Amino acid sequence: MTVRTRFAPSPTGYLHIGGARTALFCWLYARKHGGTFILRIEDTDLERSTVESVNAILEGMTWLGLDYDEGPFYQTDRFDRYRELAQRLLAEGKAYHCYCTKEELDAMREQQLARKEKPRYDGRCRLRREPRPGVPPVVRFRNPEMGEVVIEDLVRGRVVVRNSELDDLILVRSDGSPTYNFTVVVDDLDMGITHVIRGDDHINNTPRQINIFKALGAEPPLYAHVPMILGADGARLSKRHGAVSVMQYRDEGYLPEALLNYLVRLGWSHGDQEIFSIDQMIQLFEIEGINHSASTFNPDKLLWLNHHYIMHSDPAHVAHHLRWHLGQRGIDPTTGPDPVAVVKAQRERCKTLAEMAAASLFFYQDFDRYDEKAARKNLSQETRPALEAVYAALEDLTPWSREAIHDTVAVTAERLGAKLGHVAQPLRVAVSGTAVSPPIDVTLELLGRAKTLARIERALDYISNR
Numbered sequence: 001m002t003v004r005t006r007f008a009p010s011p012t013g014y015l016h017i018g019g020a021r022t023a024l025f026c027w028l029y030a031r032k033h034g035g036t037f038i039l040r041i042e043d044t045d046l047e048r049s050t051v052e053s054v055n056a057i058l059e060g061m062t063w064l065g066l067d068y069d070e071g072p073f074y075q076t077d078r079f080d081r082y083r084e085l086a087q088r089l090l091a092e093g094k095a096y097h098c099y100c101t102k103e104e105l106d107a108m109r110e111q112q113l114a115r116k117e118k119p120r121y122d123g124r125c126r127l128r129r130e131p132r133p134g135v136p137p138v139v140r141f142r143n144p145e146m147g148e149v150v151i152e153d154l155v156r157g158r159v160v161v162r163n164s165e166l167d168d169l170i171l172v173r174s175d176g177s178p179t180y181n182f183t184v185v186v187d188d189l190d191m192g193i194t195h196v197i198r199g200d201d202h203i204n205n206t207p208r209q210i211n212i213f214k215a216l217g218a219e220p221p222l223y224a225h226v227p228m229i230l231g232a233d234g235a236r237l238s239k240r241h242g243a244v245s246v247m248q249y250r251d252e253g254y255l256p257e258a259l260l261n262y263l264v265r266l267g268w269s270h271g272d273q274e275i276f277s278i279d280q281m282i283q284l285f286e287i288e289g290i291n292h293s294a295s296t297f298n299p300d301k302l303l304w305l306n307h308h309y310i311m312h313s314d315p316a317h318v319a320h321h322l323r324w325h326l327g328q329r330g331i332d333p334t335t336g337p338d339p340v341a342v343v344k345a346q347r348e349r350c351k352t353l354a355e356m357a358a359a360s361l362f363f364y365q366d367f368d369r370y371d372e373k374a375a376r377k378n379l380s381q382e383t384r385p386a387l388e389a390v391y392a393a394l395e396d397l398t399p400w401s402r403e404a405i406h407d408t409v410a411v412t413a414e415r416l417g418a419k420l421g422h423v424a425q426p427l428r429v430a431v432s433g434t435a436v437s438p439p440i441d442v443t444l445e446l447l448g449r450a451k452t453l454a455r456i457e458r459a460l461d462y463i464s465n466r
C-alpha cells in the first residue's frame with residue numbers, strides 16, 4: 001500500500017499551532033513511507049472561508065517547509081462531484097430527500113428533550129415519498145439502523161459506536177451545498193487517502209464518515225485521532241494563551257525547525273529524546289508514538305529549543321532568517337557587517353531572531369538615543385578621558401581586527417591606570433547606545449572603524465552638552 005495522507009484545513013483563520021502539528025504528522029508519515037502528502041482546502045463554508053486565510057495557510061506551510069505533493073485542492077471546485085455522488089446515493093436508496101421544516105425539527109427536538117432523550121433526527125422523511133411543494137429538500141444519509149461501527153483508531157485503539165446512536169445526517173443542504181462530513185468522505189475516497197491523521201475533535205464524525213464510505217461501496221481509510229493541545233491552565237489552546245498563529249512565531253523570531261521540533265514533541269515521543277533534525281523526525285516518526293492524552297503547550301520549552309537551534313544551526317542558515325528580520329525593521333543588511341558574522345557574535349545572548357535583530361540594529365544604522373541608565377553611568381566627564389584616549393588609539397589602528405582592537409583597549413586602560421571595563425563599557429555605550437553587546441573587540445570589528453570613530457565623537461559631544 002502506498003501511503004497517502006492529507007492535511008485538510010478550513011480556511012477560516014490563520015494556520016495555528018494545532019493545525020501545523022496535524023500537518024506535520026501527516027507530512028512526516030507520508031515522507032517516512034515514501035508516500036504522498038496532499039493539501040486540501042476545505043472551503044465549502046462560503047461565509048467563513050476567506051482568500052486571506054487560504055494565503056495564510058499556504059504561507060505557513062511554505063515557511064515550515066511542509067511541501068505537498070498534490071494540491072492544493074479546493075472543495076469549492078468539486079461541487080459537481082459531490083452532487084453526482086449524492087445523486088447516486090439517492091438513486092440507490094442510501095440517501096433520501098427530507099422536507100422537514102425548521103418548525104417541525106424544532107418541535108421534534110423539544111419533544112425529545114421533554115422526554116429526556118438525546119435530540120436527533122427521527123428519520124420521519126425516510127418514508128415520505130411526495131415532495132412538499134415550496135419546501136426545498138435537504139439530502140439526508142440513510143444511516144444503518146442496526147449494528148455498530150468499529151473504528152480501529154491507530155492512536156486510541158478500538159472505538160465502537162452503535163448505529164442506533166447516530167441519526168440521518170444531512171449530506172446536502174437545501175441550498176444545494178454539501179456538508180463537511182460528506183465532502184470529506186468523497187475527497188478522502190477520490191484522493192485515495194490511506195491514513196487520516198487529524199485532531200480528536202473529529203472523532204464523533206468518524207463513525208458517520210465510515211458509514212458513508214461503506215454506502216459508497218468503498219473501504220474507509222485508517223484513522224489516527226491526535227489528542228488536543230491545551231494551554232497551561234488546562235483549557236484548549238487559544239489566543240488567550242498567547243501566540244497560536246504559525247506566522248506570528250516567525251514574526252517573533254522563531255526558526256521553522258525549532259517550531260517543527262517543538263510541534264513533533266507536542267503529542268509524540270521517541271524515548272526521552274528532545275532534539276530532532278527533520279531527517280530524524282522522518283526516520284523515527286511512528287503513529288504508535290503519538291500520546292494518548294492531551295498535551296500542554298509550553299512556550300518556555302519552545303523558546304529553549306529556538307535558542308538551541310540559533311546556537312547550533314549553520315550560522316549562514318540562521319543569517320538567512322536574520323536578514324528577513326532586519327528587513328522587517330527597514331534595514332538593508334548590505335549597509336553593515338555580514339549577518340553571518342553578526343549571528344556568530346550574538347547567538348549566545350539572543351533566544352529569538354527578533355531579539356537578535358533588535359540588538360544588532362546599531363551595526364547598520366545610527367540609534368536615536370542612548371539607553372538612559374547606561375548613558376548616565378558611562379557617558380560623563382569622568383569617562384571622557386577614556387573615550388578620548390581610545391579614540392586616538394583606534395584612529396590609526398591596523399589591522400582593524402578583533403585581536404588588535406582587544407590589545408588597544410587593554411593598553412589604553414593600562415595607561416590610564418584603570419580596569420579594562422572602565423574603557424570598554426563607556427566605549428560600548430558610545431557605539432551601541434546600550435550597556436549590552438557582544439564582547440567589545442567583536443563589536444568594534446563588526447561595526448568598522450568609520451562608524452566606531454563617528455560614534456565616539458558623538459558620545460563626546462553628548463558629554464559636553466550634558
Ligand code: GLU
Pocket residue numbers: 008009010042184197198199202
Ligand atoms: N477541515 C477540517 C478542519 O479544519 C478537517 C477535516 C479532517 O481532517 O477530516 O477541522
